Amino acid sequence: MPEPVRHVVFDIGKVLIHYDPDIPFSRIIPDDEARRFFFENVCTHEWNLEQDRGRAWADAEAEAIARHPDHTDEIRAFRKHWHEMVPHAYDGSVVELRALLAAGHDVTMLTNFASDTFREAQQRFAFLNESRGVTVSAEVGLIKPDRAIYDRHAEAFGLDPAATLFIDDSMPNVRGAREAGWQAVHFTDSGTLHRDLVENGLL
Template sequence: MTADIRHIVFDIGRVLIHYDAEIPFSRIIPDPQERDWFFANVCTHDWNVEQDRGRTWEEAEDVLIAVYPDHEDSIRAFRKHWHEMVPHAYDGSVAIMKGFIDEGRDVTMLTNFASDTFRLAQEIFPFLTLPRGVTVSGDIGLIKPDVAIYDRHTKDFGLAPSATLFIDDSAANIAAARAYGWNAIHFTGADTLKEELGKYGLLA
């Protein structure tokens, strides 16, 4: 790689911290088929994404309860037990991020996250307060892979796109970042991340 990387941007979910909605719901809805139906039809991925885009949990719950009143308790359980969905950090990638910060490199974060649950995540995982700053989709009403969120992050933090390296677990988000002009690494684990960083001459 020939890029002169001066800015490193981390995604958060499934890059720095684990996320799995199944964890509390394996208890809340013990039957696997019923649970699969619930996630496929009620608290769906598309429904959850709207909270990442800025919709309040109150509105989100009301929308579903109006359609599925018999599932009110389970619907409300999603936000109530959200903290259980982020059970641990990925120590390897967190160590890499901290290493960059300790070296004095410019580290920021760009994440699809609801505003309130992101603040909760910072309380659970204090290392999320260490980078220079963060763009949270729920705060600004933009969401990856919309090119506008990469542009917003670039401008808000004064990044040079060609000198920016983005790390994300989503192939779609990586493709959008590259199309915008950033360098990008598709995260699949800390060991492969180290290998990819080495290609940029970056050693955490």
């Protein structure tokens, strides 16, 4: 039997807030094939992940422009229009987060996020300031699903890994948490999250 859960850790992107680069880029690069090429070859997921690891946007833009100078304007548009990529919160998930807090549970957050965009998100979404604290990947130079970021978060916030429940939309990140000795659930929607929290005796 797993230990009773005493700590809950939320991922943020696609768990508490929506993220979709296609929102601005469907306007910036209207052609579907050209846009697909851009995301697969220019501003790729791996390229963006380096900002989550702590790389400065200016350095990221310079690197991408050196590879694809013909896409200079579109590359610079990525950071410029980032705010459009996170248009709204997942209200159902926020209800669950606030229900846990209201019930007195220990809640923190662990996110792969660039530092400046995370601070911007905190200004826009009040609930990102309501937990006991957050580990932002770019600010510690570590990234999920690497084991080190889970260990650092647990140490920083005094969590017992075996009594910690992690919530993330990414299965590699869920597996990373389990490998670090945490309990973890895969987020798909707020209804499933509610059931997971009830099954763990939290709500």
